[in-house]
Amino acid sequence: MTKLKACLAGKCLSLAKQIRREIVSMHAVSRNSHVGSSLSVADILVALYFCVMKTNANNCGDKKRDRLLLSKGHASSALYAVLAKRGFFPKKLLSDYCVDRGKLPGHATINCVPGVEVSTGSLGHGLSIGAGLALAAKHDKNKSRVFVILSDGECQEGSVWEAAMFASQHKLDNLISVIDYNKLQGFGKTKDVVGLEPFGKKWAAFGWQVKEVDGHDMAKIIKILESVPFVVKKPSVIIAHTVKGKGVSFMEDSLAWHYKSPGPDELKIALRELA
Numbered sequence: 001m002t003k004l005k006a007c008l009a010g011k012c013l014s015l016a017k018q019i020r021r022e023i024v025s026m027h028a029v030s031r032n033s034h035v036g037s038s039l040s041v042a043d044i045l046v047a048l049y050f051c052v053m054k055t056n057a058n059n060c061g062d063k064k065r066d067r068l069l070l071s072k073g074h075a076s077s078a079l080y081a082v083l084a085k086r087g088f089f090p091k092k093l094l095s096d097y098c099v100d101r102g103k104l105p106g107h108a109t110i111n112c113v114p115g116v117e118v119s120t121g122s123l124g125h126g127l128s129i130g131a132g133l134a135l136a137a138k139h140d141k142n143k144s145r146v147f148v149i150l151s152d153g154e155c156q157e158g159s160v161w162e163a164a165m166f167a168s169q170h171k172l173d174n175l176i177s178v179i180d181y182n183k184l185q186g187f188g189k190t191k192d193v194v195g196l197e198p199f200g201k202k203w204a205a206f207g208w209q210v211k212e213v214d215g216h217d218m219a220k221i222i223k224i225l226e227s228v229p230f231v232v233k234k235p236s237v238i239i240a241h242t243v244k245g246k247g248v249s250f251m252e253d254s255l256a257w258h259y260k261s262p263g264p265d266e267l268k269i270a271l272r273e274l275a
């Protein structure tokens with residue numbers, strides 16, 4: 001890795017820590033669920049918005065921008081925190097997250113603030129929307145790319161696989177799916193509910209080019225995201241191995257923190273660990 005790349009990855013790691021601090025603080029105020037889901041995906045979002053995507057606060061309406069669809073829309077606190085840090089809207093709005101009359105709903109909602117591309121939260125829709133946007137970009141001979149972040153539990157839904165077939169049929173190499181594979185869903189371990197393995201082979205069988213990565217190793221995430229499409233005329237999928245609740249010891253890999261939100265003492269410990 002060059003010195004410059006190492007420096008960039010280091011900067012992103014520090015940004016991800018700041019984002020995690022915002023996330024736990026937002027959940028402590030709103031007392032909303034899904035803090036673990038947001039901590040899980042923080043590194044991926046930082047890498048995309050700060051290193052990889054051609055998207056910024058000034059090109060929100062530009063047809064040629066890269067787009068990010070957070071299909072696991074219940075992790076909206078992570079998306080809002082990253083968008084605020086990237087300058088899409090003032091950071092003070094984060095205190096509006098999921099509170100009465102607040103501007104930031106608990107599931108990612110289009111038009112609530114600049115930068116949210118699509119409303120999500122009903123799992124299983126993001127990849128279809130992404131495939132449609134990617135196909136439209138191809139028709140327009142527009143080089144913009146569409147990144148869709150899926151959760152593992154969501155990949156149990158048939159609609160994901162319909163979109164996967166459609167994308168390879170149409171050779172959508174401008175569509176990139178990143179799977180936040182934290183191995184926990186709402187009611188237990190993914191492998192005990194409906195197992196996904198052999199996961200990579202399934203995507204490959206649906207015509208996607210597959211790579212796997214440690215979803216918390218910033219340098220590796222950036223490197224792999226920068227190398228898309230992996231193959232011309234094929235959609236790319238990155239299976240990112242992650243830990244739900246990453247960064248806060250008592251939230252890590254704990255089903256309870258899919259639902260719980262930190263009280264004042266837990267917030268203090270979490271912020272200390274994320275210092």
Ligand SMILES: Cc1ncc(C[n+]2csc(CCOP(=O)(O)OP(=O)(O)O)c2C)c(N)n1
Nearest residue numbers: 037074121122123151152153154184185186
């Ligand atoms: C279609 C649909 N069914 C149920 C839910 C309720 N729900 C919210 S999060 C979640 C599961 C979360 O697990 P996973 O999808 O693996 O995401 P993670 O939080 O682990 O990233 C469920 C079932 C939903 N949002 N959408």
